[in-house]
Amino acid sequence: MRLTMIHAALMAVSLLFTSTAADAQPKGARVKVNGMQVYYEVSGKGEPLVVLHGAYMNIPTMGAIIPKLAKTHKVYALEFQGHGRTTDIDRPITYQNLADDVAAFMDAVGLKKADVFGYSMGSAAGLQLAIRHPEKVNKLVAASVAYDIQGWQPEFREFIPKMTVEMFLEMPFAKEYPKLAANPKGFPELVKKLIQLEKEPMAWEKDVKALKTPVLIITGDADVATLEHSVAMFRLLGGGGPGEMGKPLSPSRLAVMPATAHTAVISQSELLHAFIEPFLKGQTPKGFFETP
Template sequence: MKRSKWLFCCLALFACSEAADAQNTNNTAAKTGYASVNGLKMYYEIHGDGQPLLLLHGSHATIETTFGPMIPALKQHHKVIAVELQGHGHTADIDRQITCEAMADDISALINQLKLEKVDILGYSMGSGVALNVAIKHPELIRKMVLLSPVYKSEGIQPDYWPMLPTIKPEIFEGSPVKQAYDSVAPDPKNWPVLVDKLKTIYTRGFDWNKQKISTIKSPVMVVIGDADMVKAEHAVEMFRIFGGGQFGDLKGLPNSQLAILPATTHVGMLFRSDWLLPMIQSFLDQPVK
């Protein structure tokens, strides 16, 4: 089986096993709406009350297929604002390439439009790239960030990713719950091939969001990867050090930022680790900002 097919079979299995249960709980008492930002009608859901926590999903996904199992627990402690990014889920595509930089501008506009105070952000994969770019451009909007499987440059991605990328075709998804989720909510389900094609260029060889710019982010950051992730472990450690980690805590105290490498966990497998992630995320977000 080709690696690309294996990857999306895993994603399909995830959607089958967990998203259906999530749909039974997440839609109750949720406020939904659309925000007009930068030419987009961006869909969002608001669950619960408390410190705002913005959820940014992964590529090809919806709110449910990325965060469905987590929202019931997160909304007990936070005002959860879950969005669907350009071309994903309920949010129609526009005549613009899909880039983390452009979507970061959309998210910044959304935060201001909803008149939120400083937000926490939980981003997975593509969503973590969007979160990084929000923090680079608008650090005043961010209190803390949890980045699941983040990269800031192409060198941080495993080399196997690049030959796999051209094999990702729209038909790979046919019949999968991921595609079914898209078809059930997308304003124009016929746009799926366009979305798949655009997402092939979101990470390109040679991209780099600049270590110096990232080092200006002062908000505490939790970096989380799997030990068999698309993200190299060395890259995650590098990012942790950029955010102030890697010191001898017994002598210098604990840093504001944190690093977690989950055992026996792949990139897609991260989505199965709610039972590990939720207590770590909640503990991190609960700690006062120094």
């Protein structure tokens, strides 16, 4: 009897660890969205969190932040039009189109509403998702985002007209593209669409000001968006006022990563997670005027 109980206990522990390990492994699948076969991976348990990558990226290049978030959330990481394992279609890549794709993806996988974390192009797509489909977004984390093309650094704006397909064919990620791509020869066409995306006006100030969705803006102090623009966006969302002066804090937040250029934002998973997790959980630091 005692051996049976011990055996049963060992089996239960074994199953627990097997289940935990299985849950931790991302499960990949494809779903039809707006004429595309969209590839996505689901990992973790908890409240749903949709993760949106940047331009020329895919799920693997988002790095360690996805498994960190999957420890406390059920993460749905998808790959955008023409990126990673998702097919391309005869349609421009615009932030509005990407946002509509995410909304349709959520419908296709049965997600009525979720938190959203986007980086770079994914953050602008997430912002448009909150603007165009506010009923689908609980909270938005937008890393390296802008709401107006004037918010980009002057040097970057001057560089946009000089962008060519040939220039991007020399980039390291051009050689990596065929390894995952549904169409291994589709990179030049993707580059054409993404260069055109950079020229989008992005005049969304009124839309941002009207948002009711709480937004965490994360920016590097040497990011492609200026610090002034990030602060202006935070103020549009109701932030930037004095705390401890009788008014509640804004539900939106601003976090600045020190000594951080654009591509270094996503590589600092520990710091990113330290910003994202308290925001999604609604936790705020307590000052010494507050009762513990």
